[in-house]
Amino acid sequence: MKIYIRDAGETKIVEVEGDVDLGTSPDLRRTLFDTLLHAPKLALNLAAIRYIDSSGIATLLEVLKHSQSRNKEFVLFGLSPAVQQVFHLTHVIRIFQVFQTEEEALGSA
Amino acid sequence: MTPDSPCLHLKFAMPSDARYLPVVRGAIAPLAAAIGWDEPDCLAITLALDEALANIIRHAYHNRADGLIELECRQSPDGLEVTLLDHGEAPDKTKICARAIACDQPGGLGTHIIKEVMDTVSYQATPAGNRFVATKRLKRTP
Numbered sequence: 001m002k003i004y005i006r007d008a009g010e011t012k013i014v015e016v017e018g019d020v021d022l023g024t025s026p027d028l029r030r031t032l033f034d035t036l037l038h039a040p041k042l043a044l045n046l047a048a049i050r051y052i053d054s055s056g057i058a059t060l061l062e063v064l065k066h067s068q069s070r071n072k073e074f075v076l077f078g079l080s081p082a083v084q085q086v087f088h089l090t091h092v093i094r095i096f097q098v099f100q101t102e103e104e105a106l107g108s109a
Numbered sequence: 110m111t112p113d114s115p116c117l118h119l120k121f122a123m124p125s126d127a128r129y130l131p132v133v134r135g136a137i138a139p140l141a142a143a144i145g146w147d148e149p150d151c152l153a154i155t156l157a158l159d160e161a162l163a164n165i166i167r168h169a170y171h172n173r174a175d176g177l178i179e180l181e182c183r184q185s186p187d188g189l190e191v192t193l194l195d196h197g198e199a200p201d202k203t204k205i206c207a208r209a210i211a212c213d214q215p216g217g218l219g220t221h222i223i224k225e226v227m228d229t230v231s232y233q234a235t236p237a238g239n240r241f242v243a244t245k246r247l248k249r250t251p
Contacts, residue, residue, distance in 0.1 A: 019134075022163040023127030051134065053159055054218035085149055086156060089225055090218050 003031050008106055012039040017048040020056035029059040033066065040072055043105040047078030052086050064096060073097075077105035117143060117184040125166045125176035125197070133180065134159055144184050145247050154189070154245060157226035160219035161193055161241055169197025169239060185244070188228075193241040199234040 001018040012035045020028055036042050044060070046052075060076070067074035077099040079087065087093040099105040119140060123129045134155050141151040162178060170176035179194040223230055227243040234240075 019131055021127065021130050021159065022166060023130060053156060053163065054222055055163065057218055082152055085152055086222075089153065089156070089222055 001027065003028065005031070005035060007039075008043075008102075010039060011041040011043055011106055012036075013043050013045060013102065015045040015048065019051040020049060020059075021051065021053045022055045025053075025055040025059045028056065029062065032059070032063045036063065036067055036070070036072055036074070041075070042067065042072070043075050043077060043102065045078045045102065046076055046083045047080055049080050049083050052083050054090065057086065057090050057092055060096065061092065075099060075105045077102055117182075119180075119182045121180040123162075123178050123180065124174055125170040125178055125195070126174035127163070127166055130159055130162060133162060137182065140182055141189065144189055153226045157223045157243070158191055158193075160222050161191075161243065164200075164219055165193060165195045165197065165239075165241075168200060169195045171198070173197075179238075188245050188247040190242065190244045194238045196238045199239050200232050202232060 001016065001020060001024040004015040004017075006013050006015075014032065014035055016028060018024070032042065032044070042063075049056075064074050075097040078101070079098060084093075087096075087098075117140060119136060121133060121136070123133060137155045137158050138151045141154045142148075146154065158180075162180070165178055166172060166176075176195060176197050181192045181194075183190045183192075223243065227245050229242075229244045231242050232239070233242070
């Protein structure tokens with residue numbers, strides 16, 4: 001799994017590439033929590049994720065709750081078909097703010 | 110396929126180390142495709158078995174990487190049967206629970222996925238170890 005971070009105004013955009021599973025989700029969790037410290041909004045690009053398991057979904061749920069408790073915004077965009085399927089299987093799709101494109105995700109505030 | 114014909118039968122042994130999960134995932138999806146499932150079903154079956162392995166690593170071996178997990182996938186006349194065997198702590202059946210639908214709590218997701226994807230699931234503590242058996246039927250179109 002590779003993680004890239006860049007700025008778009010006050011928003012931090014985090015891009016994840018590869019597999020998010022029991023072995024890699026702790027790294028993603030650490031990165032997302034650290035990044036959220038430094039911005040009012042975090043947009044996570046999931047387009048290049050080939051595989052995500054329940055530990056990855058649980059990580060996203062944790063980050064969402066953490067962001068809400070600190071009045072910050074956490075949004076997702078670019079869900080790959082594999083990610084969409086796991087979101088539907090776990091019934092979490094409605095819990096997150098999900099956008100198709102980066103532009104839509106950035107304009108969501 | 111008749112009950113007497115040779116069938117696909119894969120056996121793995123892996124350490125209880127999450128670094129090896131991609132190796133197993135890489136074998137399960139092609140196996141499911143060879144039996145006849147389409148791509149979304151192959152992903153779902155792979156995910157369910159990956160979740161079962163992850164549960165063993167986390168709960169039976171408490172994230173220790175030196176445990177042994179044996180995995181057996183067998184094509185059956187009506188689909189697939191998977192058996193996992195480990196020698197860690199036996200599962201507490203009272204604590205094996207799927208999460209509530211659309212709940213925002215992170216726990217129980219893996220068990221929910223396994224039950225949602227597979228047709229039958231059972232856990233059993235045996236003298237040989239903890240045995241997890243799951244089956245999935247292939248729904249053939251007429």
